[in-house]
Amino acid sequence: MTTAFFVTGTDTEVGKTTIASALLHAARLAGLSTAAAKPVASGCELTAEGLRNDDALALLDECSLSMRYQQVNPFAFEPAIAPHLAAREAGVELTVAQLLQPVRDMLALKADFSVVEGAGGWRVPLAGREALSDLAIQLGLPVILVVGVRLGCINHALLSAEAIERDGLQLAGWVANIVDPATSRLQENLETLTERLAAPCLGQVPRLETASPAEVAHFLDLRALKASSFES
Structure with missing residues (x-):
């Protein structure tokens, strides 16, 4: 049985990669093979091997199948700005x-558990009138929503969920990532x-000093994913 999910967030800087990497780690602990893609990333560093993105590298570290960096992150841009603006500056x-x-090439590897991580929130622009959400629609993947728990997160989460469902995709699950533990009425918000x-x-992740995939995975429960999210 193989399954894949598109991971999106309620905003940028809500811990999408932290959660996506931890989901992969949890899958590996359950004995599943794993693969991942972050198709577009900005804020990359120029290295001897080329542009590299920390988020994509974190995902690659949790892939049990042998993958090259370019398979995980085929489009990498140096400026830490919106991907469509970074691409435009690079002439792409x-x-x-x-x-x-x-x-699709990554999904063709047929890992037991795969994730495709978006950039920012659900409606991040691409070229023309396209958005990154259109990629998820074309792939037809169920979606996992990372909610950055802080003031205003309820509105952001509900609007994101509405948009995902209106686009015809299944919201398979969500993760409460508590980015601001000082949020007023935290428990009531949750x-x-x-x-x-x-x-x-799928879990409530507290603010951790070292939010490694192994540590965060302890707060996640893959069994909570709806059975209809899995395809054989």
Whole structure:
């Protein structure tokens, strides 16, 4: 049985990669093979091997199947700005069509558990009128939403969930990543999210000093994913 998910967030800097890497780690602990893709990344560092992105490298570290960096992150840009702006500055027209094949190649590896990590939130722009959400739609993948728990997160989470479902995709689950532990009425916020999001919560991740995939994985439960998210 193989399964793949598109991981998105309620905003940028909400811990998408932390959660995506931890999901992969949890899958490996369960004895599953893993693969991942972050099709587009900005904020990359120029190295002797070429542009490298820390988030993509974190995902690559949790892939049990043998993968090259370019298979995980085919489009890498140096400026830490919106991907479509970084691509434009590099003279690249960043379209869904360009992103589709590399991701399909990753999915063709048939890992037991795969993730495709987006950039920022659900409606991150690409070239023209396209958005990164169009890639998820083309792939038809169920979605895992990372909610950065802080002031305003309920509105961001509910709007993101609405958009995902309106686009015809299944919200398979969500993760409460507590980025601001000083959030007023934290428990009440978590209860409201649980009541209003029509998908299982895969875990509540506290603010950790060292948020390694191994440590974060302890707060996640892959069994909470709906059975209909899995395809044989």
